[in-house]
Amino acid sequence: MSTRTPLPTVNERDTENHSSVDVFVEPPVPPTKSASRHSLPRCRNSFTSTEEHPHIGNYRLLKTIGKGNFAKVKLARHVLTGREVAVKIIDKTQLNPTSLQKLFREVRIMKILNHPNIVKLFEVIETEKTLYLVMEYASGGEVFDYLVAHGRMKEKEARAKFRQIVSAVQYCHQRRIVHRDLKAENLLLDADMNIKIADFGFSNEFTVGSKLDTFCGSPPYAAPELFQGKKYDGPEVDVWSLGVILYTLVSGSLPFDGQNLKELRERVLRGKYRIPFYMSTDCENLLKKLLVLNPVKRGSLEVFPAFALLHRHSLFGQACSRTESPNDLERILPCVV
Template sequence: MVIMSELSAAPAGPGQGQQKPLRVGFYDVERTLGKGNFAVVKLARHRVTKTQVAIKIIDKTRLDSSNLEKIYREVQIMKLLNHPHIIKLYQVMETKDMLYIVTEFAKNGEMFDYLTSNGHLSENEARKKFWQILSAVEYCHSHHIVHRDLKTENLLLDGSMDIKLADFGFGNFYKSGEPLSTWCGSPPYAAPEVFEGKEYEGPQLDIWSLGVVLYVLVCGSLPFDGPNLPALRQRVLEGRFRIPFFMSQDCETLIRRMLVVDPAKRITIAQIRQHRWMQAEPSVPRPPCPAFPTLGYTSSLGHYDEQVLGVMQSLGIDRQRTVESLQNSSYNHFAAI
C-alpha cells in the first residue's frame, strides 16, 4: 500500500489549477493542527467512512535512539488502551524514515484553550469533567500504566465536550514497589518528589497532577506559579497555594488531600471517588473503570457495519482480512476503517 502521495498539480483548464489533496494511506489530509521539532499533526478524513482523524507524522531521521524508543513506547501504551475518555489509536503506518500515528480527533481542542477563552468552570461542570479524567487515569493505573504528564493541554474535548485524555509521550509501565526516577511533565503540574530528583511511585505522581488539574478547572489559574523555575520549585516543595473565595470547602479539602507534599500521605484514586465533593451531585455520570482493556471485537459479522464493508470491498479491500484485523486488534488500515 502506498502510504503517502505527494501534492500534485491538477490538469490545467477552466476552473482547475488547484492542487490535489495530500493523502496518507486511506486518508485525505485537510489541514495542519500543530507542528513540533520532529513531527507535524494533520487533520485528515478517511476516504471510506469520512471519519475525521488526527495523524501525527514523525520524521524518524531527526530522532535519536532515546526519543525514538519513547515514541514506540507511546504507541505500545496506546494499543493497550480502550476507554471512552482516552484518545483512541486507530492505525500505525511506518516506512524506513517516517512514522504515521492515526488517532481519534477531538474537534473542540484543548481544555487549556477552552479555559483561556471562557474562564474557569462552575464546580458542577468541573465535577463532571473531573469524573471523566479520574476514570481515564484510574483505567491506566489498573493496567500498570502511568501518564506522568497530566495537564489541561493534554485534556482534549470531543464534539460532545467530553474529556479525551491524550499524549502518552511521558507514559510508562510500572510495577508496585519498583519506583521510577525520570523527570517528566510540565513544571507547574510536577510533584515535589520530581523537583527533588527522588525516585517516585507513578500513581502518586499522577494524583498530585490531578490535584493541580482540578484546581485549574475550578479556578482558571495554576496553584503553583512563580517568576522563574527556582521560585516555582520552592512553592511546590512547600505545598503553598491560595484558595479563592468562591471555592467550596469540600472542593478545597479534596484538592488539599491530593496536593500533599509527602506522596505516602496523598489520597488514593479510590478515596477520591468516595470524597464528599465527588459525590455531591448525584446526577453527574460516574464512568466505571473496566477491570481489563476491552480490546478486540465480537466475531459476529452482525456487529460490523455491512455498508462500510461493502464499500471497502468495492475498492479492492479484502473483506475477510478486515474482519480478521478487527478480531485481532491489528492497528492496520483494515481495522482503522
C-alpha cells in the first residue's frame, strides 16, 4: 500500500465497539492509496488512427486518465454525439487464462447492472490483442482524491454520498452480486458529485447456501473473516467495507491501519477504532451496526433487519421496509440532505 498525502488528524473521544473489545487508542490513520489491481480481457477489430488522436469504433481516444500493469484508461469522445466516455484498454497478450476468466466475469456482471450510482458499461470492443471497455466517465474523480484535497466531509455531505453507495450495493446484493472491493478509490464522482461505484474486477455472483473463499480487495477495507481465511457468503464482506467507507467519509481517516499487513490484521481482528469528537451519536451507532466482528450478526443489506434500522438514523432519514425495491429506495434515501 503506497502512502498518499496525509489528511489532517482530529481530536477524538474513545468509544467501545459492539464487538466487545476495548477501544483502540491510537489516532486515526489517513487513508492510503491501495496498490492498483490489474485484471482484464478479449474481443475484434475496429481500430483506426489519425496523427492527433487514434479512434476505436466511434470513439476518439484523448488523454490517459488511469494506468495499471496490464491496462490503461483513456478519456474518449464519441465522434457523432460528442459524449465523453472512459475507455479501459486491456492488453490481452499479458493476461493468463485465469485473469482472462476473471475479466470476462467482470464484463458479464457489468453488463447486467443498471443503477444510477454504478458506472455503466456502454460497449465492449475487441481486437486481436486488445479489449476495449467503453464506460461512463465520472469527471469528478475518486472519492479518495477528493478527501485528500478537501479533507473529511461534513456529515450532511457524507450521508448524501453514503445513501447512494448503500442503494447501489443493495441493488447488487439483490441480484446476487457481491463487489468485494469497495473502497474510496473505487468510488467515483460525476460532474454533479453523485457517486459512481467502479471496478468490478473482484466481483462475483453468490448463491445462498454456498460459500466464497477468495481474499479480495484492499486490506484496510477487508472484513475480519477474510484475514482469518474463513469462507463467507458474500454480502457481509461488503457490509464491513461500507462501515469503513462511512468512517472514512466522516473522519477523513481509516478506522484500521498499520505499518504492515500483520499490524493491520491484528487491529481489524480486535475491531477497535477511535470515534472523532465531532461525529454524531447516530453516525457512531450506525458504525457499530456495520463494523461487527461476527459476520452472522453483521448480516447482509438484504436480510439485515437492519436496513430499516439504518434509515431510522438521522444519517438516512425516514425508515423503509427491507422489501423496498431499488427504485423505492432511491425515492426514500434522498429525502434527507
